[in-house]
Amino acid sequence: MSDRWDRPRVLGLAPDAAAATAAAGVAEPSRWSATGCDAESVWGECQGGGQGGAVYQVRADLAEPAFHCSCPSRKVPCKHALALLLLWSDGAVPGAVRPGWVSEPRASRPEAERGEHAARARRKPDPRTAERRERRVDDGLADLDQWLCDQVAHGLAQVEQAPYRLFDDAARRLVDAQAGALAGQVRALAGVPGRPGWPGRLLEEYALLRLLVRAHRRRAELPQGLRDTVRARVGFTVAQEEVLTAGERVRDRWWVTGLRDSAQEQLTTRRVWLRGRRTGRPALVLSFAAPGAALDASLTVGSEVDAELAFYPGAQPLRALVAAKHATISHGAASGGVPEGTSVRGLLGEYAAALARDPWLDQWPAVLARVRIGRAEGGALYAVDGSGDALPLRISDPWRLLAVSGGGPVTLAGEWSGHGLLPLAAWHEEEGAVPL
Structure with a gap:
């Protein structure tokens, strides 16, 4: 056997x-x-x-x-x-x-x-099967729309003491309606109440969900890229074979600027961020494994990969597959290899443009050039660029970053969410790339 x-x-x-x-x-x-x-x-x-x-x-x-x-x-x-x-x-x-x-x-x-x-x-999908799923998703989103209206009508105060099933029951109905991606977003709302400033944050999440429901309802009027984004956010997936066959192909020397693992239920997801040396284009490569099992380690933070990527469709394409890898270039501390970064103002401009294309974007890859780590009153940490502009850092254990920077300038890469920057890697002129 x-x-x-x-x-x-x-x-x-x-x-x-x-x-x-x-x-x-x-x-x-x-x-x-x-x-x-x-x-x-x-x-x-x-x-x-x-x-x-x-x-x-x-x-x-x-x-x-x-x-x-x-x-x-x-x-x-x-x-x-x-x-x-x-x-x-x-x-x-x-x-x-x-x-x-x-x-x-x-x-x-x-x-x-x-x-x-x-x-x-x-082969093309059976149109009857596709039509049945479309109807189920439409019905599920109509139910979600009514649920969102009810939450706002009843007021946010009752949510703080509400049981977890308030969100879990709504998520289960979306699973039954075959809108799995939306179900995950609704289930995640249970973690918002109790955080600092949670009422405004929860209302923002409700608004984005309702915007998605309305966009899906009017999907026939949307441009193709935005329609692809809406369908993906709802839960319609694109097969890897289709991406490799028909997806946009971009070859470049890609900097590996950050890596983050997250465990959820019985699955661990690895997010690897890339940035093209020539195109300046960001990309996200995902891989999955059982919790505790070995994940794909072929993309190492601090290295460059000469590769052709195939991008998933969307208004702001980020997720990609490595269609062909030609070479990997490792940079030691003495090699001087550092990805090209931007200023705080430049990053916020990139993020605003990306949000205009995809309003539901939850993370954007950041590479900031020559920033120092500063501490505000109260102890909060910030990344401060040469112009004095600053971004708040979301980091629970800052000591590795503080040790690497030593008060001097570093190139800092991470995930910007609109609520703070999660540092993932730093480049020091003597230490080279240091994963955080």
Whole structure:
């Protein structure tokens, strides 16, 4: 029998974070029957959600690998295929003799079941399936719109003492409506009450959600880039194969300016920020793994990568895939390699222009040139440029940054959110690049 893959390898097949998270929830033995595996394949039948839900036949061919599931999802692999592989990885799928629907000769299977990655990228979705999902999303967003109006009408004071389920119930309804990305945003609202200045922050989040609902309702009137952004924010995903095939390609020498890992439920996400030396263009590369497992370490902070990136569609394209890597250039402390930064005023100008294209932008990559770390009354830290302009820093443990800067100027990279700068890396003239 083939060596079983570990969980990071399985989750590395996920087309996006939503699929990986959903797969972890489906990987429950109680939802599966007739599972089995041999040296070439893993198979099983999965009970769909809800009472009387459909039973999906799922198969993974290990050699190619290739995947087939009778569910209507266009993701390759879908959450059912990933969940089956997770069970197999955990040793919960026994060796068995193939049933008839799995042992069918490969030559007689339709092309869509062979080389799923390529075949599904080429074929068009079933318009009836797409129409059904559009209706479900429309209904879910109409429900969210009413929920938002109710929250404002009832007043924000009651939210501070409200139970978590106030937001969780609204998020669950969006999951049922197949608007997963919006569900995550609504669930995150539970963490806003209690923070300093939380009423204004919560009202701002409500307003952005309602703007998104209205934009989706009028999506036919939007320019293509903004329409792609709205659909992505709601939860419509774009397959990696489609991005690699049709996405905008940009080749440059990309500085790796920052890296941040965040764990949520059963998934760890790595965010790696890049900035083009020639184009000055920012890019974000995401990778995923089970918490505590090894993440993709091919992009090292402080290095440069000669690569061609394929960008996901949108009004302000940021997320990208590394389509082809030609060389990696490492910079030592003595090499003098430092990414080109901007001033505080220049960064705020970049951010304002990006917000005009994508009002729901939550982070923007910052590279500030020759800033010093200053402390205001009360102890708050700021990045201060040569003109005296300053940005507040969001950092819980500042000692590494303070030690690197030593009161002198550094090039500082991080994530700017409009509420503060989260430092991720600093370049010192003698120390070189230092991840924070």
